[in-house]
Amino acid sequence: MNSILIIVFAPLLAAIVGGLGNRLFGNTIVKLLTTGALFLSAALSWPIFLSFVTGGAEATVVPVLDWVRSGDLVFDWALRVDALTAVMLVVITSVSALVHLYSWGYMDEDPDQPRFFAYLSLFTFAMLMLVTADNLVQMFFGWEGVGLASYLLIGFWFRKPSANAAAIKAFVVNRVGDLGFMLGIFGTFLVFGTVSIPEILAAAPGMNGATIGFLGWRVSTMDLLAILLFIGAMGKSAQLGLHTWLPDAMEGPTPVSALIHAATMVTAGVFMVCRLSPMFEAAPVALTVVTVVGAATCIFAATVGTTQWDIKRVIAYSTCSQLGYMFFAAGVGAYGAAMFHLFTHAFFKALLFLGAGSVIHAMHHEQDMRYYGGLRRHIPLTFWAMMAGTLAITGVGIYDLHLGFAGFWSKDAIIEVAFARGTEAASFAFWMGVLAALLTSFYSWRLVFLTFFGKPRWAQSEHIQHAVHDGHGHAADANPPSQEDAGEDVAHAVPHPAHGDGTGGYHPHESPLTMLIPLGLLSIGAILAGQIFAPTFLDNAGFWGGSIFYNENLIHAMHGVPGLVKYAAFIVMVIGFVIAWYGYVRNTRFPGMVAEQLGPIYRFVFNKWYFDELYNIVFVKPAFWLGRQFWQKGDVGLIDRFGPNGAAWVVEQGAAGAKRFQSGYLTSYALIMLLGLVAAITWVLF
Secondary structure, three states: OHHHHHHHHHHHHHHHHHHHOHHHHHHHHHHHHHHHHHHHHHHHHHHHHHHHHOOOOOOEEEEEEEEEEEOOEEEEEEEEEOHHHHHHHHHHHHHHHHHHHHHHHHOOOOOOHHHHHHHHHHHHHHHHHHHOEOEHHHHHHHHHHHHHHHHHHHOOOOOOHHHHHHHHHHHHHHHHHHHHHHHHHHHHHHHHOOOEHHHHHHHHHHHOOOEEEEOOEEEEHHHHHHHHHHHHHHHHOOOOOOOOHHHHHHHOOHHHHHHHHHHOHHHHHHHHHHHOHHHHHOOHHHHHHHHHHHHHHHHHHHHHHOOOOEHHHHHHHHHHHHHHHHHHHHHOOOHHHHHHHHHHHHHHHHHHHHHHHHHHHHOOOOOEHHHOOOHHHOOHHHHHHHHHHHHHHOOOEEOOOOEEOHHHHHHHHHHHHHHHHOOHHHHHHHHHHHHHHHHHHHHHHHHHHHHHOOOOOHHHOHHHHHHHHHOOOOOOOOOOOOHHHHHHOOOOOOOOOOOOOOOOOOOOOOOOHHHHHHHHHHHHHHHHHHHHHHHHHHHOHHHHOOOOOOOHHHHHHHHOOOHHHHHHHHHHHHHHHHHHHHHHHHOOOHHHHHHHHHOHHHHHHHOHHHHHHHHHHHHHHHHHHHHHHHHHHHHHHHHHHHOHHHHHHHHHHHHHHHHOOOOOOHHHHHHHHHHHHHHHHHHHHO
8 A cells, every 4th residue: 555655745845845845846836736736646546546445445544653662652653544534535635636726827926836736635634634643643633634734724814913813713713622622632543542443442332321421521532532622623624613714714715715615625624534433323412412403503504504795714614514414413323334425525516616716816906706707608607617516516416317416416315314213313414405596596596596697796896907007917816805895885785887888997907727627527426426426425235344333224214205305406406596586686675675674684694603703802902912911910010020121120229229329439449358358357356
């Protein structure tokens, strides 16, 4: 399995050479090196995955080196390759390779390209380390590695204050989740005496009924461990409560959005839950928590996505919602369905993000959809790629014909399996999933209609007018109009074109081939990935080979749900499409009227349920107040006063006193010396 070593370490080597040798090699060589390394990793990953699909491969462990020997804590650095790892390998390397290629065109005018490509490769290496981990410490190494790399990528334009703030926010919020993850790892080692994942999973079923002391209470051991580990997943995968960093991460370049939010970092939590699925199966309370949190995230993010104007924020909230689907699938015990949606989602969500980047590139980095319109005639290839992604995410397909786009196979399966599970939490997840499917259809088609249909509204954009006057662009995502400002005038949800043709003299251009080729390849995945691989992921227990907990009875029950359940997602998808068409094509005044009528409800949803404002009051302001108290009263008032400043004051006062004896007269000094000599002789004699 030398190929697995190349898959994992080629991106690391490329990141080191590209990052440290950029001045020596130059932009082109660094881009060739990093992109070539990722395409090499992708080319080697697909045969491994297909060998598991065909049943010709078995799980294996590739040792790298001895790592830690400290008392009972013993583990090596080894790469585990099984079916679950193989799925993640093709997802990570394929999307990352295409993002590298796409960035050739998107970042063409950026002066710091070598640094950007080195960060991309470093991120990919960290993610590969995470998914090939054979023990929890190694997984945590990759876990923190992607956190570091995401901080660097989100804040890549470090001269932009909003990008720095977004990077810090992502880093801090993820540290909150990581505290739970670390406690889960510590607790797991305490209970099982090992951090080896195979040993832990083998012993987990025997822990049913065991209890442990925690904060003065006796609680279920497995429930406690699983919930702590899930808190880590909530941070990394932006589940409700720890989701606030995800939309702000749009401040990074668009290729970063595609890489982080489509296929890699945000799916790490889903992967971790599936990898440790035997632990979660022994923790029924934890599974209920996973189900409810996933379902709540699914509907929350979908509601917010219906009101946003920034094209990237709409897709970001869509990612958050789709991750909710994956988690509640895992929560009801359908880990194969969760991984299947992770697999298909990687293709169509990366496609949507990169398609949005192509639109932004064509529109001089304008991100507000209110200033788009009529673009399908100007950037037709981007339009059809976005259509493929939209058809996939909305789940277009016909059950009786067994034909459909990627999302039809994976998302519908999750909704069906939630219904088949039948528990109260699963029923809640089913209804939230159906409602979220309706909202997903609405906001996805809303994006398409605002962007590609109707009359051009470009003349109203300051960014477009700047491009017209200057005659050139620059490779930095524009700052979209303030969401708060946009929410003040809800009656004008779709602005009317200015006088003339509405273009303001600007003519959008199609993206270069380096950006269009990844769109074309991802479109193929968005169209065919579900059709081809549905039987493998959902119905083939042999494919998983014990890498996840596979509930065969639940899958059989899923296939036997009533026909209305099978068509529920399709029905609401059509309803969402019709509402979006009526509001943004047929009667463009309708959305503004509805928003005005809803008033406070619209503003509540538009402002993301006020989570940021709430956290600012509850956590941020008290933290700053406490920091000021430590600074002003603790540091300045106590430590500095009685420490260095106090010592300096004593020296100063002593010097002032000593200065009085320094008269400068020789006779005074002689008199003092004589008196001292007399005093010394007197002391000796008497």
